Amino acid sequence: MSAVRRPWRARARGLGLGLLILLGLPPLAGCGGGVAPLSVQDPRLPAAARRRVADAEDAVVVARARVAEARAQAGQLRHWRRQVAAEVQLGAATAPLLALADGRLAHAAAQVSLAEAEVAHAQARRSLTYAETAVRHDLRLYALAPLQATVAERLQALQAGRRAVQDARAAAQAQAGAFWQAYHAYVRGGGDTRSFWLVGAAP
């Protein structure tokens, strides 16, 4: 079966549709606008198709929740970063701690971006799922290629986001190593670590 079926062959009973065919104007909804959502309760769809639609919608919800979580985490780290800058006094270990805070903040920001990219990708996938399901079950006709291209494009963005998170994470890990080395030296020198314990440890 080709990717785009021609439902009018089976259904060209109604006058309106027949005229459209006659005029050479097949209802290619996907050419002119967005994809109409499908309901998971749509009785025209078999159970497997409904499940697929539901899975695609779930993926969007899950991705959005991850955005909220990532933003909350980033917010906490921003607050921590400000506190560290204002209140922490660890001698030579202060600067590494600030660098660590910056690194963790950058990692969190990358995670926010990644989560947003996941939302965009999940939304594109959902649209594609709606369209594919509609076409497969002769509900409506869409040009799938643009939707597939969008999914592929957003997948690339997602991959880039993951790489960015990996990079940020690696940087933060390196900064953590530098900080703990400095902290160890500070402690060995009899330094007062109270400010670390009060605000310096990560939230």
Add this chain to the structure above:
Amino acid sequence: MHRVALSVALTVLAACGAPPPVLPDPPRVEALRAQITKARNAIAETRIALTRNRGTPHEAELWVRLAELIGEEARYHYQVAKAREGDAKALHVPQVRVLKGQAIDLYARVLRDWPDGPNAPRAWFNLGQEHRELGDYPAMREALGQLVTRFPADPLAAEALIVLGDDHFDRGEMAAAGKAYQRITKGPPSRTVGLALYKLGWVRVNEGDCAGALTAFEQAIDRTRALEGRALAGATIDVRREALVDLVYCYSRERAPDQAAAYLRARAHGRAAYVAALERMADRFGVMDQALGALSVARELLDVGPDDPQRLEDARLLHGAIRKTGRYQTVGEDATRIAAVVRRHLRRTGLTADQRARTVDEFEAIVRDLGTRGQEALFEARRGDAVDPALAAQVAQAYRAHLAAFPAAKSRGAVVQNLADVLSAADADFEAGRWYLASAQAQPGTDLARKALYDAVVHFQTALQAPAGERSRVERVLARAQLRRAGGRLLAEGRLTADQARKVKFAIARSWYDQGQLREAGDRLEAVAFEAAGTAEGDAAVDLLLDAYSTRNDFLGLIDAGRRLAAADSPVSPAVKARIGPIVQAAEQQQLDELSLAAAGDEGGDPQAELAAFADRFKGTALGERALLNAFVAARAAGDTAAMAALAGRIEREYPQSTQLAGLLAALGRAAAARFELDRAVAVYARAAALPGPDQVALATAAGQLRLQLGDGAGALAEFGQALKAVTEPAQRAEPAARIADWAARYAPPAEAIAQLKPLASAGDPRVWAVLGLAQVRAGQLDDGEATLQRVVERGAGVAPAILATALYGQAEALAKTLLTFEPGDDIDAVTELVTLVEVTEQAYLKAAREADPAVTAAALGRWAYVAGQVATRLGTLAAPSALSGEQAARFKAGLAARADGLRTMAGEALSACATQAWSRSSFGPPARACLSGKAPAQDALTMDALGPRRPAAANATLDDLRARVAKNPEDVAALRALGEALLAAGDAHAARLPLAAAVRAGGGAEELNALGLAQRAAGDIGGGLSSFARAAAGGLEAGRQNLADALRQAGLAAAADEALTRYPQGRAGGARLGGTP
């Protein structure tokens, strides 16, 4: 007139609008006077009734009634006098005496005239009462005595006995009074029985017989209670209540004081009576200084008594009793009771501020005193560190009652501290922690506060270490939060000892860990690990830190942290460092597993890159090697042979000793082959085959096969030779040997074939025997050839039909060689032998032809046509043996001529059958083409078309894309065909044949067959090409039909080309034409 009316109206209006006048109650005297008037009216009416009822049965009744009315009037007069003269002891009321005298006379008259009448008991009783009220006690006794004597069963007799008993009692004649009362108790149940028992109780009290008194009082209560529900006419007192209250005295002397409350509760018929008795008992115990009894009574009063100031007294009594008895087992409940009473008291209106303050001060001290004394008792009774948990709970309750009732007390801090100490002693760590925290808040900035905070931390930590079921989730959350709050404050103050600071820091870090907030725990645990290295806390922090990372699946974090902690300059103890090593190693493995898992199923990630980065990080280690191997597996799953090749190359460079290398290259070769990257596959297989490993033979064989398919016969033979060299077990020889046989069948001249295959014959492979035997026949080694071929035939079942057909064909060829060179000479037997040989050869070819191999069938039929033709010619020229006579010679010649004719006919039929089966089986190999040309093959026909030289296609994007599609779905017919066509277009016809053949196998149709035919033909496989065109034409493709005709024509088979166009109808459009014509 109008003025009057106006005035009346105004008055009415004014009256309506004015408030109602105040009407005071009539004075008591007036009321009594009214009663006197009413009594007099009744007396008058009764007298009138008497006059009308003389001699009737009612007369006596009327007389008695008249006397009662007169006595009633007398009492009213007495009350009037008393009201007027107040409490004067001696009243002079002449009317009373007169009236009572009249009443006495009337009763006497009735008793005289009707001594046994039904009204007699009433008359006697009233007579006695009148005498009593007049102070004439002897007359009273006489009258009541008569009643009791003459009418003992009358209810009034019991009443009389009461009066008589009271009379004795008043005169101190206790025994007589007791007898009178006891006499009543023997009568039927009645109100008077209970009353008599009650009075008897008092008689016993006065006699000093408390036991008897208690019995009498108890019986009074019980007998009266038995009458519950009945109307108690004439009852003036509640015997149950009075008896209960009055028995208190004797109870306090006779019974166990600590059972007093329970005793009274069991006998009280109502709360009021119970409280009255308790109050009496409390007074009594107070007087007696009986603390033990006071305890229960005071508690009961505080619990059930009405709110009135008396309760404060009870509270004091209870406090005193507890102190005196030293019984603190319920000190918490007692303190709660007292605190509740005080709070209720303070809610009363009308108390001055001073009264409130004094009350608060007094009872705050009392409740606090109870708590502290209870605490003292608790600690005094301590065994070792263990305290009585029940008593501890009571003491804690007492302190809590204090804190709730007196929130502003100055002693609050101390009480909180005491409460925390008690809870601590009782191992109630969570509660203790909370109260230590409260204690610190109550006295901020002090050393006590610091100690309390530290104690709070310690207790919260201990509480959190309790088994999960012992604390609710809420309590655990609270404990952790408060632990951190207390610990933070302690650390902020900075006055902890080093030991304390270490413990507090660890407790804080651990609280995050226990709460599952592992990110928060991480920094703190690592700080403890560095700050407190070598201590129990420091060591534990290391373990928890690594576990936190592990729990979060953050294996990279774990690895980094583990390496920091295990580094040479780390202060962590050597023992702990030794533990870290294996944990880090395990984490490295786990991280690799995680990445590999991600690589196996993640979308949107870049697992190969991550694995490669991981491999960089662990370069030169087994882990690095494994990372690369897993990356290779991921690339293989993605069908990315370029990445596979890069990774394999990297493994080969970085891990040349890797035992996985051969397998990895084999996988790479298979992947390349699956993508039809044939040159890469050949190269990789060859590289893999050169590495030691169990698959060397198979890999070299695979490389040879690919080469063979690409037309590289020499290269293929070299690979097969390599495979044979790698054989370590005899069974491994079969496959390469069979492939060498394939090679030999296509490429090798007989001598070379014999040279290659003879050493392999011992392996017992029929394929080898068949090809070797045929080669031997072709080389003229007929005996050897026949012997070799016979081994195949003798193997029989189990031998592939094509191999068996080849062997049979070889045997036929051997016979044909013999036949064609056989010279019968002049010997008649030899001629006979020749004829027999002809028949045997014919049978041999036909037998070979009957096997289901189109090439062999064509070759056998073609060759038999040729041999038959040759033999026919020879038979025609053969001279008759000289030994024959003329006639015999003539018959001999005629016979030979007939046989020669038969053979010629047979040769023609064989040739025709050969051509026919070429069409029917679409088999157009060299023997078939010979038949189609109409010329039977003069030489051994079982040959193959020689492939032309190959021109490998250069890599390009189109090919890559198509290969990717094919790798993704090996049965994608469209992609396979497109790939084949692209390879063909790029000039690599040899390689193009493979994907096109795969497309046909995967279900391709006429278009795919046509394309395959083009490729085969371009590669030099003329027969294969013709066959594919024929099948395409049969599939209805016009291009196939035309290509078949063209190809036949180009092969010099013009007639066959015409026949093709006739045999196959015109087909549909589509497909390429030979020479590039669409």
